[in-house]
Amino acid sequence: MKYLLLIHSTEARRRFDVLSEVEQKEILDDYLAIGELPGVLGGHQLQPADMTTTVRVEGGRTLTTDGPFIEMKEAVGGYLLFEADNLDAAIELAARIPAARMGGAIEVRPVLER
Numbered sequence: 001m002k003y004l005l006l007i008h009s010t011e012a013r014r015r016f017d018v019l020s021e022v023e024q025k026e027i028l029d030d031y032l033a034i035g036e037l038p039g040v041l042g043g044h045q046l047q048p049a050d051m052t053t054t055v056r057v058e059g060g061r062t063l064t065t066d067g068p069f070i071e072m073k074e075a076v077g078g079y080l081l082f083e084a085d086n087l088d089a090a091i092e093l094a095a096r097i098p099a100a101r102m103g104g105a106i107e108v109r110p111v112l113e114r
Helices: 010-017 021-035 087-096
Strands: 002-008 040-045 053-058 061-066 076-083 105-110
Touching: 002 087, 010 076, 021 040, 021 087, 076 087, 087 105
Parallel strands: none
Antiparallel strands: 002 076, 002 105, 040 076, 053 061
16 A cells, blocks of 8 residues: 655754754755665655645636645645555654654555555
8 A cells, every 4th residue: 555654844844954964964864765765656855835836726717825725833844655565664654754753743644546
């Protein structure tokens, strides 16, 4: 089964920014190592939430709004797509993501495959 791991990282980003260069490199190395693990199919860091454009369609018209459509405490800062045998394996990977230990959160969501 595939799982989308959404990395909520607003607080983690704040904490990262005050780390020394050595500590920041260790965190970045952790992310790179995770990207090389078996079952990790891809992932990317996202631009900040204020770069977001939200799209809705009402009455056949496309409407756009700058920024996220809803207020959120933790913005999604990145994602990983992970193929695993079960949810426990996906949770184990989520716990290894640096943002999870730096005040962020990782949302693990099964991908609906047809």
